[in-house]
Amino acid sequence: MALSVLSVASEAYPLVKTGGLGDVVGALPAALAPHGVDVTTFLPGYPRVLAALEAGGAPLHRWPDLLGAPAQLLEGEIAGHRLLVLDAPGYFAREGGPYGDPAGRDWDDNWRRFAAFARAAADVAGGAVAGERYDVLHAHDWQSGLAPAYLRFAPPAPDAPRTVMTIHNIAFQGRYDAGIFASLALPALAFAVDGVEYYGGVGYLKAGLESADAITTVSPTYAREILSPDFGMGLEGLIRTRQRRVSGIVNGIDTAVWSPSADPSLPARYDAATLTRRATNKRAVEQAFDLDPGDGPIFCVVSRLTWQKGMDVLADAIPALVERGARLALLGSGDAWLEQAFRDAAERFPGQVGVRLGYDEALSHLLQAGSDAILIPSRFEPCGLTQLYGLAYGCVPVVARTGGLADTVIHANAAALAAGVATGIQFDTVTYESLVGAIALATDLHADAERWEQIQRAGMAADFSWATSGRRYASLYRELLAA
Numbered sequence: 001m002a003l004s005v006l007s008v009a010s011e012a013y014p015l016v017k018t019g020g021l022g023d024v025v026g027a028l029p030a031a032l033a034p035h036g037v038d039v040t041t042f043l044p045g046y047p048r049v050l051a052a053l054e055a056g057g058a059p060l061h062r063w064p065d066l067l068g069a070p071a072q073l074l075e076g077e078i079a080g081h082r083l084l085v086l087d088a089p090g091y092f093a094r095e096g097g098p099y100g101d102p103a104g105r106d107w108d109d110n111w112r113r114f115a116a117f118a119r120a121a122a123d124v125a126g127g128a129v130a131g132e133r134y135d136v137l138h139a140h141d142w143q144s145g146l147a148p149a150y151l152r153f154a155p156p157a158p159d160a161p162r163t164v165m166t167i168h169n170i171a172f173q174g175r176y177d178a179g180i181f182a183s184l185a186l187p188a189l190a191f192a193v194d195g196v197e198y199y200g201g202v203g204y205l206k207a208g209l210e211s212a213d214a215i216t217t218v219s220p221t222y223a224r225e226i227l228s229p230d231f232g233m234g235l236e237g238l239i240r241t242r243q244r245r246v247s248g249i250v251n252g253i254d255t256a257v258w259s260p261s262a263d264p265s266l267p268a269r270y271d272a273a274t275l276t277r278r279a280t281n282k283r284a285v286e287q288a289f290d291l292d293p294g295d296g297p298i299f300c301v302v303s304r305l306t307w308q309k310g311m312d313v314l315a316d317a318i319p320a321l322v323e324r325g326a327r328l329a330l331l332g333s334g335d336a337w338l339e340q341a342f343r344d345a346a347e348r349f350p351g352q353v354g355v356r357l358g359y360d361e362a363l364s365h366l367l368q369a370g371s372d373a374i375l376i377p378s379r380f381e382p383c384g385l386t387q388l389y390g391l392a393y394g395c396v397p398v399v400a401r402t403g404g405l406a407d408t409v410i411h412a413n414a415a416a417l418a419a420g421v422a423t424g425i426q427f428d429t430v431t432y433e434s435l436v437g438a439i440a441l442a443t444d445l446h447a448d449a450e451r452w453e454q455i456q457r458a459g460m461a462a463d464f465s466w467a468t469s470g471r472r473y474a475s476l477y478r479e480l481l482a483a
C-alpha cells in the first residue's frame with residue numbers, strides 16, 4: 001500500500017527557493033513516487049506561493065486563532081504533486097523573502113511565523129484536519145523543527161504519524177529567548193533539556209532533533225562530522241546521544257531541471273558525446289560576465305557569499321588565479337563585505353574577473369554549462385548541490401574535502417587519473433595555500449585537453465539522480481512504521 005508523507009518546509013522549488021533546501025524539497029515527491037510513497041508538500045502561504053494556486057478552491061480547514069492570527073489551509077499542486085499551503089496573511093502576506101524584508105533583515109516575528117507553520121503541520125499530519133491522514137511527517141530544517149515537538153507533546157493518538165527531522169544546514173538553528181515559550185501553546189513540561197529548551201532559551205531545530213523518530217542529514221560524511229563540536233555547532237552532544245537514529249542520505253539532483261541535453265536556459269545543449277558544443281556556452285559566459293575571450297579556463301562560483309562557503313578565502317585567492325591565466329565568473333549574493341570584496345576584484349581585474357551579485361536561476365545554469373570548473377571552498381557542506389550540477393554539466397568541481405563534497409567528487413590523484421575515474425579536484429582545509437594549489441592543479445590539468453575531457457566525461461557518467469536516495473528515504477519511512 002502507498003505510504004503517505006507530509007513534507008514540511010519553508011521552501012520548495014519552483015515556487016520558492018533561496019538555496020539548496022528548496023531544490024531538495026521540490027525534488028522529493030518525484031523521487032519517492034517510484035517507491036510507493038505519496039509526498040504532499042506543506043508550504044507557508046507567501047504571496048508567490050498563493051499566486052500559483054488556482055483561484056476559488058474552498059479552504060480545507062480554518063484556524064480562527066493560530067498562535068495569534070487566523071489561518072486557513074489551501075490545496076494546490078507543485079510539479080504535478082499535491083501541495084498544501086498555510087494561508088495566514090498576518091504571517092506571510094509580506095513583500096520580501098521567506099525570512100526577511102526586501103533589505104534582507106530577518107523578520108522580528110520569525111519565531112511566531114514558523115511556530116504557527118509547524119503547529120499547523122502537526123495538526124494536518126496528526127489527524128486534527130478532517131480528511132488528512134499521514135504515515136510520516138518529514139520536517140526540514142529549523143523552520144519546521146517544532147512540528148515533531150508539537151506531535152510529541154500532543155495527547156497520545158493511536159494513528160499518530162512517525163516523524164523525521166532532516167538537517168540541511170545546522171548553522172541556522174532557530175534559537176530564541178525563553179520568553180517566547182509561553183506563546184507556543186506547548187505544555188509546560190516541553191520546556192526541558194530533552195524538549196524544546198536550548199541553552200536557556202528555545203531551540204527550534206533542537207526541538208525537532210530531540211523529538212523526531214529519525215534524524216537524517218544529507219550525506220554520510222556530514223552525518224559523522226556533526227558528532228564533533230567543530231561541525232555540530234552546539235548540537236553535537238544531543239546528536240551523539242541519539243546517534244543510533246541518525247543517518248546520512250546524499251541528495252540527488254532533479255534531472256528534469258538539470259540536464260545539459262534538455263536545458264532551455266542554454267544557447268547550446270550537449271551531452272558527453274558532444275562536449276565541443278560547450279564552447280558556444282563558454283562564449284556566452286564571457287559575454288554575460290564581461291570577460292575577455294580566450295581558451296584558458298574559466299572558473300565559476302554559484303553560491304551564497306558567506307563564511308560557510310569559504311568565500312573570504314576565495315576573494316584572497318583571486319590575484320593568484322588571474323596570475324595563472326585563468327578567469328573567474330562569480331554569481332552570488334550574501335554578506336555585504338564579501339559582495340564588496342568581489343566588486344573590488346572585478347574592478348581590479350577587468351576582463352579577467354566578472355561578478356554578478358544577485359540571484360539568477362537561468363544564469364546559474366549557463367555558468368555550469370559554459371565554465372570549465374566550479375570552485376566550492378566550503379568550510380562545511382552538508383551535501384552541496386552545485387558540485388553535482390557541475391558533474392552533470394561537465395563543469396569540473398574543485399572542492400574542499402568536507403561533508404557531501406568529500407562523498408561525491410573523486411579526486412584527480414595519479415591513480416584515479418590513470419584508472420580514468422577522477423571527476424574533480426579535492427583539497428584539504430580551506431586555506432589560501434590549499435585553494436591556490438587546487439586552482440593550480442586544475443589549470444595544469446585543463447591544459448591537457450584529452451585528460452580534461454576524460455575528467456568531464458567521468459563526472460557526466462556518474463549517477464546523481466534521485467534513484468538511490470529516493471529508495472533510501474522510502475526504506476527509512478518503512479522501517480519507522482514497522483518499529
Ligand SMILES: Nc1ncnc2c1ncn2[C@@H]1O[C@H](COP(=O)(O)OP(=O)(O)O[C@H]2O[C@H](CO)[C@@H](O)[C@H](O)[C@H]2O)[C@@H](O)[C@H]1O
Pocket residue numbers: 018019020021023024168169218251302303304331332333358359360361364381382383384385386404
Ligand atoms: N546567486 C545565485 N543565483 C542562482 N542560484 C543560486 C545562487 N546562489 C546559490 N544558488 C543555487 O542555490 C542552491 C545552493 O545549494 P547548495 O546545496 O549548494 O547550498 P545551500 O547552502 O543553499 O544548501 C544547504 O542545503 C542543501 C540541501 O540539502 C545542502 O546540499 C547544502 O550542503 C546545505 O548547505 C543551488 O541550486 C545553487 O545553484
